[in-house]
Amino acid sequence: AQSVSQHNHHVILSEAASLELGCNYSYGGTVNLFWYVQYPGQHLQLLLKYFSGDPLVKGIKGFEAEFIKSKFSFNLRKPSVQWSDTAEYFCAVNAFRGNTPLVFGKGTRLSVIA
Amino acid sequence: EAGVAQSPRYKIIEKRQSVAFWCNPISGHATLYWYQQILGQGPKLLIQFQNNGVVDDSQLPKDRFSAERLKGVDSTLKIQPAKLEDSAVYLCASSSTGGGGETQYFGPGTRLLVL
Numbered sequence: 001a002q003s004v005s006q007h008n009h010h011v012i013l014s015e016a017a018s019l020e021l022g023c024n025y026s027y028g029g030t031v032n033l034f035w036y037v038q039y040p041g042q043h044l045q046l047l048l049k050y051f052s053g054d055p056l057v058k059g060i061k062g063f064e065a066e067f068i069k070s071k072f073s074f075n076l077r078k079p080s081v082q083w084s085d086t087a088e089y090f091c092a093v094n095a096f097r098g099n100t101p102l103v104f105g106k107g108t109r110l111s112v113i114a
Numbered sequence: 115e116a117g118v119a120q121s122p123r124y125k126i127i128e129k130r131q132s133v134a135f136w137c138n139p140i141s142g143h144a145t146l147y148w149y150q151q152i153l154g155q156g157p158k159l160l161i162q163f164q165n166n167g168v169v170d171d172s173q174l175p176k177d178r179f180s181a182e183r184l185k186g187v188d189s190t191l192k193i194q195p196a197k198l199e200d201s202a203v204y205l206c207a208s209s210s211t212g213g214g215g216e217t218q219y220f221g222p223g224t225r226l227l228v229l
Contacts, residue, residue, distance in 0.1 A: 051215030104156030
C-alpha cells in the first residue's frame with residue numbers, strides 16, 4: 001500500500017528565510033507526486049506536481065520540488081518565504097498509471113513571522 | 115470556470131443522527147472523489163466515482179456511510195447513524211478523466227461536528 005511521510009509537523013520561519021519541507025513516499029512502482037497547499041480559510045489547491053521528465057519541478061509562487069527516485073523523496077523548497085506563505089502543505093502520491101486516488105501525508109503547518 | 119461546490123459548509127449534529135453532504139464538481143469532470151480529513155491528518159479517500167460508477171470504495175465504512183452519483187454529475191455522501199469519530203472535514207474533489215497525473219480540484223469542504 002502507498003504511504004507518505006512528512007517529517008515536520010509545524011515549521012516556523014522568519015520572512016526571507018529559506019524553506020525546505022520533507023516528503024518521503026512508499027510505493028512499489030512508478031508514481032506521480034504532488035504538493036497541495038491550504039491557505040487559512042481556503043480550499044486545497046495544487047502547488048506543483050511531478051509525473052515525468054525533469055525531476056526538478058517549478059510551481060506557483062516561487063515554489064519548487066525535486067524528485068529523488070533513489071531516496072523516494074519529493075522535498076518542497078522556496079528560497080525566500082513571505083508572510084503570505086503561511087499555510088498547511090500536503091504532499092501526495094498516486095500510481096503513475098490508472099485511475100487511482102491520491103494518498104496524502106499528514107501535512108506540515110508553516111508559520112511565517114515578520 | 116466555476117470550481118467544485120459543496121454544501122453545507124458547516125454541520126453540527128448529535129451522535130446517532132443522520133447527515134448528508136452535497137457536491138457539484140467542475141463541469142465536464144468525469145471523476146469525483148470524496149475524502150475525509152480528520153484534524154491533524156491529511157485527507158483520506160472514502161469513495162471515487164467515474165461518471166456514475168464506483169471505482170474505489172474500499173475505505174468507505176459501508177455500515178454507516180453511503181454515496182451516490184446518479185446522473186454522473188453531482189454527488190451526495192450520507193452518514194447514518196453518525197458517530198463521534200466522524201467529526202471531520204469532508205472534501206469533494208474532481209478531475210477530468212481520473213488519469214494518474216491529473217490535477218484534482220478540491221471544494222471548500224463541509225466541516226462536521228458530531229456531539
